[in-house]
Amino acid sequence: MHHIGTFVAFDQHSGKELNKVLNCAQGPGASMPVGYLGSHQLTLLQFPACPLPETDEKVGYLAGVLSTPGITGYLLMAVIILLGWFSRPKGRRLSYRVFYAMHHLLVTAWVLLLVVHAANDWVGVGVPVVLLIAGLPILSYGFTRAKRLYLSCLKIELVKVVRSESGQLLRLDVDLPRSYRLATVGEYAYINVPKASCTEWHPFTIAGIEVVDGVQRITFIIMAAGIWTKKVHEIIKPEGERAVLHIDGPYFAPAVTIQAHEVVVGIGGGVGVTPFLSFLSHIASDAASNFKRAHIFWTTRTASDYKIMSDLFSKLEERMQTRGGKLVLHLHTTPKGSIWKGDGIGSLFDLATRHIWQKRVATFIRKDPTMIPTIARYTRMPLHAVVVNDILHSGNPVAIPVGRPDFTRELKAVGNQDTHADVGVYVCAGEPVKQSVEEACVACNMSTTTQKFHFNYERFS
Ligand SMILES: Cc1cc2nc3c(=O)[nH]c(=O)nc-3n(C[C@H](O)[C@H](O)[C@H](O)COP(=O)(O)OP(=O)(O)OC[C@H]3O[C@@H](n4cnc5c(N)ncnc54)[C@H](O)[C@@H]3O)c2cc1C
Known part of the structure; x- marks a missing residue:
């Protein structure tokens, strides 16, 4: 800003003329607005000192550039550029710690530089410049620090x-x-x-x-x-x-709106299931909930991870027998290399089980097309399932399909149960899952005019 205003004035006017308009050159009781904290506080940092020498010679553009506001102005710009650089998503992913440390260092430097930047007190704005520009963020930062200091005293x-x-x-x-x-x-x-x-x-x-x-x-x-x-x-x-x-x-987080939907699909990849576990714990605690149908998908690399929540699942098994609403848990395990690539002993097993599954699916369809179990629904690529009985306290068996869910099929199946009910779809997972669910929602929305699939996404990084 100084390049198009103050420095040009320095180039065209003498010190004598400039002293008439510079806030810092005014005597006590002048009618100009206060520039700094009541004015004239940081005179030691003023360069050139104010008031300017009372001569008829033009001060010059360079004197402005090399002044305290000029030099600190460039430094402020450099700090902003560095902040932008260290805040890039790639940099944050590479090392959040470096981003965090640099942010604290650079933001502090920016505030201090801003104080020095206004030390010359050339222009009066009525309040300290640093408060005008950064007052609110400083206040909210101070509030967070004070709050965390207080929270550190509480016993958890x-x-x-x-x-x-x-x-x-x-x-x-x-x-x-x-x-x-x-x-x-x-x-x-x-x-x-x-x-x-x-x-x-x-x-x-x-x-x-x-x-x-x-x-x-x-x-x-x-x-x-x-x-x-x-x-x-x-x-x-x-x-x-x-x-x-x-x-x-x-x-607050995006998943808080999940309760507003009557038909809900929650898809969690790995630890991304936590927002949906919170929804499940709400249902298990018998708290009032709006939902009529809920489908929660939890995909994880290791099937034994489900055991960490076996108390919740057991409570749900008990509760769902007495309360309204239908809840389906889709627990899929996706161990590394679970996708058949067409080689090795696994391929023989895969081919054999595909054959068995296809036969079973055909039998199911013949008997009752609406009673096809989830794991057999993918006719093109049927999933194998591991049946375990150490997840529920009742000892009842739980089938865990091995492989990714086919989200388009699954969402369509959810929608088909009531073609007039909108479906709230929530995803908390990595980019590939997010993309395939988003595409599935688009495909579902294009295939129907009577219901809407609302896509919502949350991610942890
Ligand atoms: C709203 C939200 C909810 C989350 N819920 C869960 C959860 O339920 N379970 C779970 O395991 N993880 C969750 N995470 C992710 C968790 O916060 C990070 O995994 C953790 O902070 C990583 O720290 P680290 O030093 O071990 O790993 P690093 O390797 O240092 O960081 C890995 C990534 O985590 C993020 N991260 C690191 N430190 C912070 C921080 N102080 N503040 C914000 N993000 C940070 C960055 O994106 C970074 O790239 C959640 C994240 C967010 C934003």
Whole structure:
């Protein structure tokens, strides 16, 4: 801005003339608006000093460029460019820690530079420039820091710790003090584990909400993803001394609208299932819910991961017999290399089972076309299933298909059950799953005019 205003004036006018309009050159009681904190505070940082020498010589453009506002202006620009560079999605993915540290460093530098930038007090705007430009963000940052300091003093009780057999997932059940507001389905909270890092607060979806004897108990599932989460897996163990942790939340997330739909499809890839587990825990706790039909898909590399939530699934099995609404869990395991590539012993097994499945599907269709089990619905590529009976406390068998769901088929099947009911489709998974579900929604919306498939997406990074 100075390049098109102030510096041009410096080039065309003498110090004597400029002193008449520069805010800093005015004597006490002048009618100009206050420029800095009551004016004349940072005179030591003023270059050139104000008032300017009372000569008839033109001050010159370069004197403006090399002034305190000029130099700090370039530095402010450089800081903004660096902030943009370190905030690129690619950079954040590569190292969130570097992004986080640089953000704190650069934003602080930007605010300090802004203070110095206005030290010359050339223009009066009525309030300190730094407050005018960055007042609100500084206030909200200060509020967050103060709030987290307060939250660090509250005692959070860790009541249950479960590690999945694969070692990838860690489930934490914690009791919150009464000062926390009641969380709702799909929300998330920040967790701080001082033993892992005093300064880091990481966001995690609240995967379960329960009120036990008037105390709010919430569940988190933490996947060992990077430096901090791996440290937390080491520090918080199922047995032994309970680690200290702090919680900031709950906060709103896209999945909170899931309850507004009567027909819901939730698709979670790996730990992305947590928003839907929260929905399931809501249903299991018998809380009022709008839904008539819900289909929850959970795909995971290791089938034993489902066992981490066996208490919830067992409760659901019990509850669904007495309450309204229909709930279907689609648990698909997608171990690495589960897709048949046409070679090895696996291919023989795959071919043999395909043959068996196709025969079975034909028999099912002949008997009753509406009674085809999910795992047999994919006629082109039938899925094998593992039947396990250690997930439900009742010992009832649960079939876990091996392979990805065919989302277009599945969504169409959900829609066909009531062709006039809109379907809320929620996805929390990686890009490939997101894309295939989005395409499936488009295909479904194009094939019907009586219902809409509403696509919603949330991701963790
Ligand atoms: C709203 C939300 C809900 C989430 N829910 C879950 C959940 O239920 N279970 C689960 O396992 N994971 C969840 N995550 C992801 C989890 O926050 C990251 O896996 C975790 O912070 C990774 O930290 P790290 O140091 O171990 O890994 P890193 O390798 O350092 O980070 C991996 C990625 O996680 C993200 N990340 C890292 N640190 C932070 C931070 N302080 N704040 C925000 N994002 C960060 C970055 O995108 C980074 O690229 C959620 C994320 C968000 C934004």
